[in-house]
Amino acid sequence: MSLALHHPVAAEIIARQQESPSIVSLTLRLEDRALADRFQFQPGQFNMLYLHGAGEIPVSISSDPSSPDPLVHTIRDVGRVSHGLAQLRPRDRVGLRGPFGRGWPVENARHRDVIVITGGLGCAPLVPVIDYVIQRRSAYGRLIIMQGVKHSDDLIWRERYAAWDAHPDTRVLLAADVGGKHWNGTVGPVTELFDQAQLRTGDSMAFLCGPEPMIRACVQRLLEEGLPADRIWISMERNMQCALGHCGHCQFGARFVCRDGPVFCYADIRHLFGRRGF
Ligand SMILES: Cc1cc2nc3c(=O)[nH]c(=O)nc-3n(C[C@H](O)[C@H](O)[C@H](O)COP(=O)(O)OP(=O)(O)OC[C@H]3O[C@@H](n4cnc5c(N)ncnc54)[C@H](O)[C@@H]3O)c2cc1C
Numbered sequence: 001m002s003l004a005l006h007h008p009v010a011a012e013i014i015a016r017q018q019e020s021p022s023i024v025s026l027t028l029r030l031e032d033r034a035l036a037d038r039f040q041f042q043p044g045q046f047n048m049l050y051l052h053g054a055g056e057i058p059v060s061i062s063s064d065p066s067s068p069d070p071l072v073h074t075i076r077d078v079g080r081v082s083h084g085l086a087q088l089r090p091r092d093r094v095g096l097r098g099p100f101g102r103g104w105p106v107e108n109a110r111h112r113d114v115i116v117i118t119g120g121l122g123c124a125p126l127v128p129v130i131d132y133v134i135q136r137r138s139a140y141g142r143l144i145i146m147q148g149v150k151h152s153d154d155l156i157w158r159e160r161y162a163a164w165d166a167h168p169d170t171r172v173l174l175a176a177d178v179g180g181k182h183w184n185g186t187v188g189p190v191t192e193l194f195d196q197a198q199l200r201t202g203d204s205m206a207f208l209c210g211p212e213p214m215i216r217a218c219v220q221r222l223l224e225e226g227l228p229a230d231r232i233w234i235s236m237e238r239n240m241q242c243a244l245g246h247c248g249h250c251q252f253g254a255r256f257v258c259r260d261g262p263v264f265c266y267a268d269i270r271h272l273f274g275r276r277g278f
């Protein structure tokens, strides 16, 4: 049976991977093994990670939903709490509650092409979707993964992208605003990849995550290419506190990102998305 932990429980760091100078992946195991056995999550859901003396932040689960123990979280060191989490080492502990939110509608995408478009660390919440599709490869059409980064040196998981690209009917396209010496991907914003992607928008579903200006530009391209707004799904980020739809910190129009998102259908939020103040 699945459960959502509303109060933090202890989780031990069992492995730590420095992905780049500012990005770390932490592998966590719930100390209560009975809880760990019951813990399940949907691709796109997040946990609240609590670091004693620093605070608590939402972080997407970036591991495979079919093996939820242990859990992996990939964290960019941007401020007080994320910095503290990024310093942790194996055997350190955090508080964890979750999983929260509504994830990606992976089941509704069955038999369609799946277009995954991510920017920066936006790839983390979509790794479970990619794992999910690859494990059920014959149930889905083409899988197109487009990832953009500011500088090619920021690209993490190069081996993982190469491994995904080797699967049948799967294409990985990479872009960097600035390409370093050995960069052989596209130079420019992620929208530059659309011409190579040969999307079949008549029967596709798109999942996007990343900085909002990047999402806006990509949604515009997808709409121009004929993908209907109700087949475009995006993950939103807002400051959070309760993660339970109580405190209003993540208010987004009439919705709460923690409870009604973080994944939203573009058709439902297009009137608010990108508007100042929302
Ligand atoms: C649903 C959801 C899922 C998320 N998943 C992930 C994830 O998988 N990995 C991850 O690293 N982060 C993720 N985040 C973002 C993460 O929660 C924030 O980076 C974190 O709350 C920042 O808190 P802090 O105390 O470290 O920084 P703060 O001290 O609060 O902020 C320090 C500075 O960083 C800036 N900042 C805050 N948030 C971000 C951000 N998201 N990106 C860039 N700059 C920021 C602030 O404007 C401020 O200038 C997610 C957020 C949400 C809502």
Ligand code: FES
Binding pocket: 239, 240, 241, 242, 243, 244, 245, 246, 247, 248, 249, 250, 251, 256, 257, 258, 259
């Ligand atoms: S974080 Fe409290 S309502 Fe969403």
